[in-house]
Every structure is written in structure tokens, then in C-alpha cells.
Amino acid sequence: xxxxxxxxxxxxxxxxxxxxxxxxxxxxxxxxxxxxxxxxxxxxxxxxxxxxxxxxxxxxxxxxxxxxxxxxxxxxxxxxxxxxxxxxxxxxxxxxxxxxxxxxxxxxxxxxxxxxxxxxxxxxxxxxxxxxxxxxxxxxxxxxxxxxxxxxxxxxxxxxxxxxxxxxxxxxxxxxxxxxxxxxxxxxxxxxxxxxxxxxxxxxxxxxxxxxxxxxxxxxxxxxxxxxxxxxxxxxxxxxxxxxxxxxxxxxxxxxxxxxxxxxxxxxxxxx
Amino acid sequence: xxxxxxxxxxxxxxxxxxxxxxxxxxxxxxxxxxxxxxxxxxxxxxxxxxxxxxxxxxxxxxxxxxxxxxxxxxxxxxxxxxxxxxxxxxxxxxxxxxxxxxxxxxxxxxxxxxxxxxxxxxxxxxxxxxxxxxxxxxxxxxxxxxxxxxxxxxxxxxxxxxxxxxxxxxxxxxxxxxxxxxxxxxxxxxxxxxxxxxxxxxxxxxxxxxxxxxxxxxxxxxxxxxxxxxxxxxxxxxxxxxxxxxxxxxxxxxxxxxxxxxxxxxxxxxxx
Numbered sequence: 001x002x003x004x005x006x007x008x009x010x011x012x013x014x015x016x017x018x019x020x021x022x023x024x025x026x027x028x029x030x031x032x033x034x035x036x037x038x039x040x041x042x043x044x045x046x047x048x049x050x051x052x053x054x055x056x057x058x059x060x061x062x063x064x065x066x067x068x069x070x071x072x073x074x075x076x077x078x079x080x081x082x083x084x085x086x087x088x089x090x091x092x093x094x095x096x097x098x099x100x101x102x103x104x105x106x107x108x109x110x111x112x113x114x115x116x117x118x119x120x121x122x123x124x125x126x127x128x129x130x131x132x133x134x135x136x137x138x139x140x141x142x143x144x145x146x147x148x149x150x151x152x153x154x155x156x157x158x159x160x161x162x163x164x165x166x167x168x169x170x171x172x173x174x175x176x177x178x179x180x181x182x183x184x185x186x187x188x189x190x191x192x193x194x195x196x197x198x199x200x201x202x203x204x205x206x207x208x209x210x211x212x213x214x215x216x217x218x219x220x221x222x223x224x225x226x227x228x229x230x231x232x233x234x235x236x237x238x239x240x241x242x243x244x245x246x247x248x249x250x251x252x253x254x255x256x257x258x259x260x261x262x263x264x265x266x267x268x269x270x271x272x
Numbered sequence: 273x274x275x276x277x278x279x280x281x282x283x284x285x286x287x288x289x290x291x292x293x294x295x296x297x298x299x300x301x302x303x304x305x306x307x308x309x310x311x312x313x314x315x316x317x318x319x320x321x322x323x324x325x326x327x328x329x330x331x332x333x334x335x336x337x338x339x340x341x342x343x344x345x346x347x348x349x350x351x352x353x354x355x356x357x358x359x360x361x362x363x364x365x366x367x368x369x370x371x372x373x374x375x376x377x378x379x380x381x382x383x384x385x386x387x388x389x390x391x392x393x394x395x396x397x398x399x400x401x402x403x404x405x406x407x408x409x410x411x412x413x414x415x416x417x418x419x420x421x422x423x424x425x426x427x428x429x430x431x432x433x434x435x436x437x438x439x440x441x442x443x444x445x446x447x448x449x450x451x452x453x454x455x456x457x458x459x460x461x462x463x464x465x466x467x468x469x470x471x472x473x474x475x476x477x478x479x480x481x482x483x484x485x486x487x488x489x490x491x492x493x494x495x496x497x498x499x500x501x502x503x504x505x506x507x508x509x510x511x512x513x514x515x516x517x518x519x520x521x522x523x524x525x526x527x528x529x530x531x532x533x534x535x536x537x538x539x540x541x542x543x544x
Binding site: 022024060062063065066067068069071072073076094096097098099100101103104106107109110111113114115123124125126127128129130131145148149150151152153154155156157159160161162166169170173210215 | 294296332334335337338339340341343344345348366368369370371372373375376378379381382383385386387395396397398399400401402403417420421422423424425426427428429431432433434438441442445482487
């Protein structure tokens with residue numbers, strides 16, 4: 001999927017919502033546990049109930065890996081379901097990968113070829129040759145961690161490197177890499193005050209924004225400082241939507257929460 | 273497995289060799305492709321031929337994920353085989369994970385509970401709360417990327433943060449984290465001149481050292497600057513051993529290469 005197609009979807013759906021599919025056996029409704037693949041049944045129900053309200057889904061690979069082969073099967077079935085039923089949805093493997101060149105190439109193969117995601121999140125610590133293999137795929141995207149939503153972000157990311165915070169060095173350096181136009185960036189909603197600075201460096205790039213909802217970030221603040229002319233934001237919500245209820249009505253309640261988000265987004269898009 | 277047990281194994285085997293199980297369908301001997309699970313058959317043969325010469329095996333998860341469910345099955349069978357046959361071997365999931373707290377907990381569950389590895393490699397970019405969940409497991413270890421073996425290491429890791437290189441800040445900061453005595457560190461053999469500086473910060477910690485062999489690092493240089501009284505090093509070799517031959521004699525040739533490494537290590541240990 002291209003960035004242009006993603007932008008068109010945002011305009012069409014009046015939404016820049018990404019729903020995080022962090023399916024957790026200890027949190028999904030108990031009645032799903034009788035199914036052969038409870039994680040997939042949960043995701044399928046969430047997708048069926050919300051796909052018209054969001055432009056992206058983001059399964060977090062950790063939640064699947066925690067269940068070994070069964071978990072990986074659930075992840076595979078989820079991405080297959082998305083690709084078959086909703087090819088207009090931008091899919092993100094939230095995997096935070098990155099390694100030396102030949103290894104990153106294998107990860108790229110895993111997520112772009114075997115699973116066929118549109119994008120994958122990448123950690124920048126190992127630098128250029130750990131990221132470029134993910135940028136070698138036409139119509140596929142790497143989403144680079146810049147400034148994350150957690151407290152640990154202040155351990156290294158905001159430390160001054162030669163007069164400039166590390167996350168800024170990461171962003172600036174990444175712009176020099178081959179096929180860098182295929183990069184998006186992770187910037188946490190919990191750090192809305194940083195968006196203005198980040199937009200000076202990457203005015204046109206898409207930002208994937210976790211941290212709205214359970215982690216305390218504000219949609220309005222993020223949009224105020226982070227939105228560009230093409231919207232340029234994917235706001236992720238995971239727990240706030242998918243675990244709105246753990247009863248039989250979980251999909252319905254998830255839709256209600258997603259609809260609230262979509263309506264806020266529509267209002268923000270109309271009032272700009 | 274405890275660090276004490278690992279040290280005992282090093283003394284017993286006169287080896288601090290770690291063999292990287294980067295099993296790649298395009299590189300393993302063609303005759304293995306007829307098996308139902310070629311990656312596992314390859315790993316099994318390598319393990320059978322080399323287990324008395326090394327103290328650790330390190331499957332790189334990327335090479336398994338690239339084959340989806342089949343790959344994950346091969347990884348599962350490999351770690352099960354190691355745990356059943358060779359419980360004295362220190363196992364490393366080279367996975368370079370790390371995410372916000374609740375997600376890192378899921379990754380820890382994946383590698384320490386579901387797969388039952390002794391340790392997993394972790395990227396530090398997201399800071400304290402992304403690493404501590406991996407340190408909460410008794411007799412399990414996180415191996416933190418400090419200074420990696422690739423060229424991209426110079427993009428950020430050696431940049432000066434408030435007068436000190438980032439990799440040093442990472443090491444120093446990590447020492448303040450809960451259960452930090454369970455940390456090991458990745459330091460690339462291609463950067464042997466840095467070991468002296470690193471040993472000032474973490475004299476007693478184990479270092480996992482990739483980059484000897486195919487990547488050009490020198491065993492002698494690393495030992496000269498990086499060894500401590502307990503040895504304190506795990507020297508990884510992947511391609512140089514496992515792909516010594518791609519014929520019917522691959523396991524035999526892998527043993528020959530592993531034996532050369534073990535003999536060099538024995539000599540270094542005896543001449544200190």
C-alpha cells in the first residue's frame with residue numbers, strides 16, 4: 001500500500017485511527033476460549049465491528065509470540081483475513097525489529113513476504129544497515145522508533161547528543177538513508193509537546209502515534225501540534241477499544257469506542 | 273541457568289564459544305531439503321557435531337520467522353532438543369526485542385516460558401521499563417545491545433551524549449535497573465579497541481561478542497582487551513562454523529571449524 005492510498009483512505013473514512021490488536025488470552029471474553037483459535041476469533045470480531053471506522057490495524061507481535069506456534073498461527077490468520085477482506089486497510093506489524101543487514105533482510109522477508117504486512121516497526125539503535133533492508137521493498141514501509149510513549153523514552157531518546165536530543169539525531173540521520181521516503185516514525189502521544197519540533201524535521205512524514213487512551217496521551221494535543229496538510233498521523237488505540245468490554249458485547253462496545261474516536265477525528269479534520 | 277553454571281561450563285569445556293544457529297534454507301546442504309523440517313534437521317546435525325566444543329547456542333529468530341509457522345516450529349524443536357539433550361548449554365534467543373512494559377512482559381513470556389531459552393537479546397532504545405520485564409525471571413538473562421558489530425553502530429551508539437558515547441550511557445544506566453545483575457551485554461568483536469573502556473564500566477559482566485569470522489573481528493584482540501578473571505566472554509561464530517561446507521560433510525566440517533575455535537580458546541585460557 002502506498003502513502004498516497006493511505007491518505008485517500010483517511011479522507012474517505014474521515015478517520016486516521018489505527019486499532020492495536022494486542023489480543024491477550026487473559027483479557028479477551030471468556031466465551032471465546034472454547035474456540036480452536038481464540039486470539040483469531042477475537043481479532044476477527046473486532047475487525048468485523050470496526051473496519052469502517054479505522055484505516056489501519058496494528059497487531060503487536062509480542063502478544064502472539066507469547067503463545068508460540070499457536071500464537072503465530074493466529075497472527076498469520078489475522079493478517080490473511082485483513083488482506084483478503086480489507087485490502088484498503090494499512091497493516092502494521094508492531095514488531096520493533098532491527099539487526100545487522102543480513103538478519104534485517106530475513107525479518108523484512110518475514111513481515112513483508114511471508115506475512116504480507118504493509119509495514120513493520122523498527123528500532124533504530126543499530127543504525128543505517130539495520131534499517132535499510134526494510135526500505136528495499138516497493139510499497140512497503142518501515143516505521144522507525146523516534147520518541148516512544150513510555151517513561152523509558154527519557155533514558156536515552158531525549159538525551160542531548162552534540163547539542164541535540166538523540167531522537168532528533170535519529171530522525172535527521174534516517175533521512176539520509178536509501179529509500180527513506182518509505183519511512184514513517186513512531187512518536188508517542190504522551191509527549192505531545194515534542195510534535196512541533198519533530199514536524200520541523202519531518203513535515204511530510206506519517207507519524208504512528210501510540211499512547212492515546214490507556215497511556216494517557218491527548219488526541220487533541222497531538223493533532224494540534226502534529227497534523228500536517230495530509231493529516232500525516234495514524235493515532236493508535238489498543239486497550240481502550242478492544243477491551244472496552246469483556247462480555248458477550250465486546251465487539252459492539254469496541255465499535256462504540258472506535259466510533260467515538262472516529263467522530264472526534266472527523267470533527268478535528270473538518271475544523272482545521 | 274545461572275552465570276555461575278555458565279562459568280563452570282567454560283572451565284570444564286575449555287571453551288567460551290557460542291555457535292549461532294542462523295539456519296538459512298538457501299545455504300544449508302541441498303540434501304536436507306527432502307526432510308519435513310530441513311532447518312531443524314540442519315540444527316540437530318550441527319548440535320550433535322559440536323556440543324562438546326561450545327558452551328552456548330544462539331538461534332537468530334529472524335531466520336525462523338522468515339518461514340512463518342514452519343520456521344517457528346523449527347525454532348521450537350531446536351530449543352526443545354537443546355533443553356532435553358544438553359541442559360548444560362546456555363541458550364540465547366537472538367531476537368533483539370524491546371517494547372513498552374506490558375509488551376516486553378509478553379516477549380519475556382514468549383522466550384523464557386513458552387520457548388524456555390536461558391536468555392534473549394534486547395535493544396535498549398526504549399529504556400528502563402522496556403528492559404526490566406526481562407530481568408524479572410529467576411535464572412534468566414537479558415543481553416543488552418551496547419556496541420554492535422555492524423557499521424550502523426557508528427550512527428548513534430558512538431555519538432557523544434553529554435561528553436560520553438551513547439553506548440557507555442546505555443551501560444551505565446542499565447546498571448541502575450532492577451535485577452541488573454541478570455544483564456549481559458552485546459559488544460561486537462569488530463570494535464576490539466572499545467573493550468578496555470567497556471571493562472572499566474562492567475568488569476564482571478558477561479559480554480556476548482558477535483563479529484568474529486565472517487564480519488572480520490579478531491578473537492585474540494577481543495580476549496586481550498575483554499577477558500576478565502572468569503573469562504566473561506561468549507564469542508559467537510555463526511556462518512564461519514555452520515556453513516563451513518554445504519555438502520554431505522557439513523556437520524563434520526562445522527566440527528572442524530568449532531574445534532579450531534575451541535583450541536584457540538583453550539590456548540588463550542591457559543596462557544593468561
